[in-house]
Amino acid sequence: MKRIVILGGGTAGTMASNRLRKRLDPAEWAITVVDQNDAHVYQPGNLFVPFGIYQPADLVKPRRRFLPEGVELVLSEIDHVEPEKNLVVLADERTLSYDFLIIATGTSPRPDQTPGMIGPEWRTSIHEFYTLEGATALANTLADWQGGRMVVHIVDMPIKCPVAPLEFTFLADSYFTERAMRDRVEMVFVTPLDGAFTKPIASKHLGGILDDRKVSLESDFLVEHIDTDAKSLVSFDERQIPFDLLVTIPLNMGADYVARSKLGDDLNYVPVDKQTLLSKAHDNIFAIGDASDIPTSKAGSVAHFSIELFEDNFISYIHGRPMTKLFDGHANCFIESGHGKGMLIDFNYDTEPLPGKYPLPGFGPFSLLRESEANHWGKMTFRWVYWNLLLTGKDMPFEPLMSMAGKEVEARS
């Protein structure tokens, strides 16, 4: 009996365990998933919690329910991996040996990495919405908030779901407008990049969207610390941005056991081949989903498309055959733009988001890089799709590799 151990039972780990279990004889291959708890959070839903659109209870289900028969779930924290011994050591000193290891422990916000973030103002006037706990605390603050200066802030890239800070900003504008208090809120968007939009064609189509919503932009801002007395962000070049309410996206990092196992880079992401997801350091370790260092967005969409290809590659690889389904970095993401509308972007390692229709050229129903109500409903329907189709590995009407069909390409000199 050979054993595959999957570390992490979130989006990527759950999809992989469902797909691999269908392809491998249970008499020959055992599959074990390890996670620290049995609560699977629908993470795209966290964005909507601060505005009361989703309640926390709407977003959590037991992990076990989405794992197939024949997959063992071990609930424990992971202490470290000993790759030379093919061994996972759990926090309670139990050990799991493996023939193949799949790292799927994602990425997490780390407020402890910015001085002053965790302190007296944490979850009071300094909030985040990437955890269910944080999003819930922010909902409570917003419900009673009388207005003032709201600063939406990204510590540094890369972050999970990189469009979520913009979506939060758009939804906040919509929320304050509906509550007839938009004129009492000054909104500021702060980014370490050189703009809210950094890709040329997206910038051209969406560049005015913050101005339209009367949101001011502070770019090239790299926070050094938060001055909690003055309630101000302070940058390395000594700029200050005062706030009444700060909604920050803390530094994102991979799991600490990855660092303890010496399997990660400076942010605890596992270096892998970007087309096959095979570790560069160990020939029986893969990293899938947000846990790897592939140069594209950290998002469930990337996990989904890459794991469709990973499934075939992994089966080939463990039987000694070459991996032929090479991932191109394909992702697509709905972007909520507030006021009942949304946008959609579709891109890969080499092609930036372009305007057009998706998935059917000329028809859609979704519009790329433009606001529409259909895009908004696509996003709201996605929660059902996630629980009922995506996690359990059912076929979806989207191709894993990006297609240029339906995209508008400008003639360029």
Add this chain to the structure above:
Amino acid sequence: MTTAIINGTQVHVNEEGFLTNYDEWNEEIAKVLAANIGIDLTDEHWKVIRFLRDDFPTQGETATIRRTSTVGGFDIKQLFALFPQKPAKKMAYIAGLPKPRGCV
């Protein structure tokens, strides 16, 4: 994609003047690019540029300021002093690498 002649060499550049082909860069071109944005390259600048050049092929992306600090060992305040106001963008520009970017 357009081309530009820098220091007598034809190179590919994007709309913002960033080189788009890693192999078209050389140190003479870097000096011209630096001069374009008002920077006179010192030994300290060169250490940073060489780190970025060496790091890019292993990562497929330009190092962030944070990575330049944690992996390259450079002090972040010093990076702001060497490449004022927009160090991430200026470092990438001179090193012939893509600027740090988001997904849109």
